[in-house]
Amino acid sequence: MAYPSKIDSQAIMNAALALLEREGEDALTLRRLGNEVGVTANALYRYFSSRDVLIAAAADAVAQRLYLAIEKGMAELPGDADSEARVRKLLRIYSHFAESNPILYRTFLSAKRAVASTLPHPRYHELLWPKVVSIIEPLTGADDAPAAAVTLWGLLHGIWSLRQADVLGGKKPSEIDDYAFDALILGMQTQAA
Structure with missing residues (x-):
């Protein structure tokens, strides 16, 4: 050893x-x-110091991978990409990450917040929030960006959970994504108007 x-x-x-x-x-x-x-x-x-801390650290390492995937994906967009294209790219990155890493993603969701707060900085769970809000804000405005970010996460987690349970009603995952993403973006634009 x-x-x-x-x-x-x-x-x-x-x-x-x-x-x-x-x-x-x-x-x-x-x-x-x-x-x-x-x-x-x-x-x-x-x-x-415990298994819970190990799980929280693993969840944060998954959050780091997701954070870096978002940064990389956003950097791939042309400099003149509009706010809708940026939010749509964010949705695709997040959805792809969850689908490609189902076990890691489940752990990402399972970390106990109290335990995770004891981890050293940077804590990527905490860094994801402002990253997502900053991408959404140009589409929704500053006041609505936090609520839109929670809605975005709720939608993505919900779709992922339905896929994991295999209850998409015969629809292809891409059909569900396209419809949900279009509805979410339209709703964000309507709220901002």
């Missing part, structure tokens, strides 16, 4: 996310993670 100083927090988190993707959240324990990185579970207490 390696000494804890021979592994770093990023290697530990990469192993945690790989274990999550392979076997799900129930498999993510300090003992299993220790086996993955070649240390005893006790050695991991240096990084995570």
